[in-house]
Amino acid sequence: MGHDGRVNNRLLIVATLSLAALVVVLVAAIGGGAWWVLAVLLVALLVLAVWDMTQKRHAILRNYPVLGHMRYLLESIRPEIQQYFIERNFDGKPFDRDTRSIVYARAKGLDSHKAFGTERDTSEIGYEFLLHSTAPVNPPEEPPTVRIGGPDCRRPVDISLMNISSMSFGSLSANAVIAMNKGAGLGGFIHETGEGGLTKYHRGNGADLFWEIGSGYFGCRNEDGTFSPEKFAEKALLPEVKGITIKISQGAKPGLGGMLPKEKISPEIAEAREIPMDKDCLSPASHSAFRTPREMVRFIEQLRELSDGKPIGIKFCVGSRVDVLAMTKAIWEERIAPDFIIVDGSEGGTGAAPLEYSDRVGTPLTEGLMLVHNALVGTGLRHMIKLGAAGKVATGSDIVKRLIQGADFTMSARAMMMATGCIQAQKCHTNECPVGVATQDPRLMRAIDVEDKGNRVFNYHRLTVREAVQIMASMGLTHPSQLNTRMLRRRVDHLSTRSYASIYHWLRTDELLNDPPAGWAMDWEEADADHFGEHARVDYLTERDPQWRSELLIPGREAAGAPVQGSPVSGTGSTLVDARRTESVPLTTSPMPRVSSLGEGESLSSHGGRRRAPQDPAPAATAGETPTDENEGLPAEAGERPERQDGEEVTQRGTTGRVEGEHRGEGRVG
Ligand SMILES: Cc1cc2nc3c(=O)[nH]c(=O)nc-3n(C[C@H](O)[C@H](O)[C@H](O)COP(=O)(O)O)c2cc1C
Ligand code: SF4
Incomplete structure (x- = not known):
């Protein structure tokens, strides 16, 4: 009792x-x-x-x-019960049952059609749809490809509209990597290695690779964890390596480094990553090879030279817009551009991440992709940098939607896992993947027949891209370049839908260089090629006599002109706030002209920018740099120039303003 x-x-x-x-x-x-x-x-x-x-x-x-x-x-067994008995066709997460069924059916080469019409609620706010044409056309025989290779690339490569996104051996089993590699080889699309190194499982099956390099520099790492140019060159020159991706961050866990404890380093992983087994292995949160946007683009140039001119790209999940703009300034000032940028959405997948990160840190793909696209268009760089999109791309309509939002190509990770057999049991981090896709346990891994699953990856890719091309044909188009932002509409309330052209603010080519619009001007001003991070002036702290300003002053330091809290002062490009005068004093060594000092009609290309003078110390691997004239390297025109549209919203920092009364054509930008 x-x-x-x-x-x-x-x-x-x-x-x-x-x-x-x-x-x-x-x-x-x-x-x-x-x-x-x-x-x-x-x-x-x-x-x-x-x-x-x-x-x-x-x-x-x-x-x-x-x-x-x-x-x-x-x-x-909750996920299984949920999946098998409770979930409806359209509400499973991260991928709903309908999407998974499409992937499985296509992977097996089966009919993926459904009877009786959509189960989606088309009146739900946020529902999106593509506009078909009254005069559809026949799809082209061969799906279009995308050429990757900017002005300084000497070995451009044509890639598919959809490719296998980075997933390392280690997070995936050897058999899963081999199966994906076989599929990519058969289908002629890119297999990105993931940051865990270019392993033997990635080679020998005919697939073209993008080798990903993360902050751990696996496969091109000195003993102390820093970047080794010699080891990099050795692998970068392999014929199957068609490009290099520098991973800056990942959507599911941006800003997070990782530590692999020595107990978990198996002989196979040690071999793949070229690391010792008796020491914990650190992947820092950021790269040791560069710390600023300027150093980043110089690193790109170094890798380009070391790889004999192969395409070099960066992959990140968008954080601060200032950082993205800082990259564009670095590109201009150094006259070095990446050949491609892959934007990863915060909805992206991972082998393992803290839920807080996956749920709340990082920008979703739609916003991140459009931001980067706009930043490149607005700085006149879009035509030379190809844009990839990663984040739940699984179907043909996903591909078309991302192309409209600004991408040139897409990358898919989890759908490719599903084609390899993943049943979305979400146990990837436990080493207990029931189907052998995400485990190092040989007993589980044997479930994957690499021939069969390789064919499934091939089928899935082929049929999905074909569907994307067919959708474009139904929209009256034979090539992705004909897509525009009017063709994707979104229900914004119960009575109306609006096109992406009118919901979002699309920059005109060179607009940031010549006349940054109100919503962008402050970030543009703040962006500095020598800093990542929002670091400079914050206007509301420098207004004259706002009532609450005195609360922010550090007591006793105002008289000495000490900096105000919230306004960092160290380093170039930041702004000192003189507390006595409440005026900002911009400090910058940036050789880029202040935007406000540009004359009418002048763009950055009219200015010299920072070209390395012969006596400047060049980075170790820049020997053989091909000098590019600003007009050679940076062609002037990037295509259509859409204008603003009545009622479009202009995103200010933290607010949303509305531009009324200006005409805007609804063309695709850049
Ligand atoms: C199991 C797994 C491992 C991953 N490993 C990496 C990696 O090594 N490097 C990286 O940049 N992204 C990695 N990602 C992220 C994917 O490449 C991709 O950017 C993201 O999952 C979005 O694509 P998805 O929604 O199609 O999965 C991984 C994702 C998964 C699911
Ligand atoms: S089946 Fe589950 S554990 Fe295996 S890869 Fe898929 S989600 Fe991860």
Whole structure:
């Protein structure tokens, strides 16, 4: 009995089991045979009950011995119960059942059609749809490809509209990597290696590779974890390596480094990553090879030279817009551009990440992609840098949507995993993947037949890209370049839908250089090729006499002209706030002309920018740099110039303003 007179659950369970065990043992002693089996079972349960009651880790088992195990059992099969019995066709997460079914059907080369019409709620706010044409056309025989290679690239490569996004060996099993590699080889699309190194599993199956280099520099790493140009060159020159991706961040966990404890470094992983087994292996949060946008583009140039002119790109999830603009300034000032940028959305996948990061850190793909696209258009760089999009791209319409939002090509990770057999059990981080895709356990990994799954990856890719091309044909188009932002519409309230052209603010070519619009001007001004991070002036702190300003001053330091809190002062390009005069004093060594000092009609290309003078120390690997004239390297025109549209919204920092009364054509930008 408890204090309140109620029977104690624990004692009740143990007493019942003891009694039952006793009775059954007695009966078994007389009757023998099968009774002993029951007796052993009951005694085992009794032992378990006593163990549960006395252990200290699980409260529920202490209070509900034996029975409490049901909770853990049910919890462990919750995703399966959810998937098989509860979830509707369109509401599974991260990928709904319909999407998964399409991937599985296409992977098997089966019919992916559905009867009886959509189950989606087309009146739901946020519902998006593509506009078909009244005069559809036939799709081209061969799907279009995308040429990657900017002005300084000497080995451009044509890639598919959809490719395999970075997933390392280590997070994926060897068999999964081989199967994907075979699929990519058969289909002629790119297999990105992931930051875990270019391994033997990535080679020998005919696939073209983009080798990804993260902050751990696996495969091109000195003993102290820094970048090794010699080791990099060795692999970058391999014929199957068609391009290099510098990973800056990943949508599911941006800004997070990683530590692989030595206990988890298997001989295979040590070999793949070229790291010792007896030391913890650190992937820092940021790169040691560069710390600023300027150093980043110089690193790009170094890699380009070391790889004999192969395309070099960067991959990141968008954080601060100032940082993106700082990159564009660095590109201009150094006259070095990446050949491609892959924008990863915060909805992207991962082998393992803290939920807070996956849920709340980083910009979703739609916003991130359009931001980068606009930044490149507005700075006149869009035509020379190809833009990739990663983040839940699984179907033909996903591809078309991302192309409209500004991408030239897409990357897919989890859908490719599904084509390889993933059932979305979401246990990738446990080493217990039931289908052998995301595990290093050889017993589980053997579930993957690499020939069969390779064919599935090939089928899935082929049919999905074909569907994207077919959708474009239904829209009356034979090439992605004919897409424009009017063709994608979104329900914004219960009565109306609006096109992407009118919902979002699309910059004109060179607009940031010549006349940055109100919503961008402050970030543009703030961006500095020598800094990542929002670091410069914050206008509201420098206004004259705002009532609350005195609260922000550090007591006793105002008289000395000390900086105001919230306005960092170190380094070039930042702004000192003289607290006595409440005026900002911009400090910058940036050789780029202040935007406000540009004359009418002048763009940055009219200015010299920072070209390395012969006596400037060049980065180690820039020998053989091909000098580019600003007009050679940076062609002037980037295509259409859409104008603003009535009612379009202009995103200010933290607010949204509205531009009324200006005409804007709804063309695709850049
Ligand atoms: C298992 C797994 C491993 C991943 N490993 C990497 C990696 O090594 N490097 C990287 O840049 N992104 C990595 N990603 C992110 C993907 O490349 C991709 O950017 C992201 O998942 C969005 O694509 P998705 O929505 O199609 O999965 C990984 C994703 C998954 C699911
Ligand atoms: S089946 Fe589950 S554990 Fe395996 S790869 Fe897919 S989500 Fe990860």
